[in-house]
Amino acid sequence: xxxxxxxxxxxxxxxxxxxxxxxxxxxxxxxxxxxxxxxxxxxxxxxxxxxxxxxxxxxxxxxxxxxxxxxxxxxxxxxxxxxxxxxxxxxxxxxxxxxxxxxxxxxxxxxxxxxxxxxxxxxxxxxxxxxxxxxxxxxxxxxxxxxxxxxxxxxxxxxxxxxxxxxxxxxxxxxxxxxxxxxxxxxxxxxxxxxxxxxxxxxxxxxxxxxxxxxxxxxxxxxxxxxxx
Numbered sequence: 001x002x003x004x005x006x007x008x009x010x011x012x013x014x015x016x017x018x019x020x021x022x023x024x025x026x027x028x029x030x031x032x033x034x035x036x037x038x039x040x041x042x043x044x045x046x047x048x049x050x051x052x053x054x055x056x057x058x059x060x061x062x063x064x065x066x067x068x069x070x071x072x073x074x075x076x077x078x079x080x081x082x083x084x085x086x087x088x089x090x091x092x093x094x095x096x097x098x099x100x101x102x103x104x105x106x107x108x109x110x111x112x113x114x115x116x117x118x119x120x121x122x123x124x125x126x127x128x129x130x131x132x133x134x135x136x137x138x139x140x141x142x143x144x145x146x147x148x149x150x151x152x153x154x155x156x157x158x159x160x161x162x163x164x165x166x167x168x169x170x171x172x173x174x175x176x177x178x179x180x181x182x183x184x185x186x187x188x189x190x191x192x193x194x195x196x197x198x199x200x201x202x203x204x205x206x207x208x209x210x211x212x213x214x215x216x217x218x219x220x221x222x223x224x225x226x227x228x229x
Contacts, residue, residue, distance in 0.1 A: 056114060086202070158172045
């Protein structure tokens with residue numbers, strides 16, 4: 001596992017034919033890997049307790065916040081989360097893309113507390129970038145958070161990832177400057193709290209590249225009480 005006295009991380013360009021194998025090997029060794037996405041650079045790890053603890057320590061963030069999982073395809077989420085019709089509508093409209101959905105943990109499923117934060121929900125995203133998707137395709141859903149110290153500006157290129165997190169990194173996959181620069185929109189589905197949009201039960205947790213109006217449009221109009229009865 002990476003530690004403050006670890007050697008300098010490798011920066012591996014996408015032009016290197018071995019980038020995927022090298023990233024997989026590092027992740028399987030419980031190490032942290034910087035990866036490009038369509039928004040900002042991310043910090044990826046396996047979902048083991050050791051790797052998740054290393055990720056949280058590297059960022060200096062609260063363990064209660066939970067960590068998003070990067071998927072290779074939507075069906076991966078069905079193994080641990082409730083993927084209802086609303087989630088499928090949003091996935092069909094905006095995935096791959098800069099949308100994170102926080103979904104209820106499936107009944108009978110146990111996920112690491114460091115991953116869920118509250119033990120009841122988990123964030124999932126299908127990035128519009130081949131690097132995290134290919135890694136998740138080989139290793140299963142990966143813990144993925146922005147590659148920066150908590151509260152600091154997001155990293156927009158590989159060098160910035162190293163500058164922020166060098167002591168904790170094994171390697172960074174260099175995909176060049178990111179296209180976006182704005183972190184993903186985050187919504188909670190099946191929420192008990194703020195239900196913007198009527199009974200569609202969507203809670204907006206963070207504004208991002210996909211607007212609230214587009215989210216509500218994709219979900220469709222709220223049903224009318226008694227309609228269809």
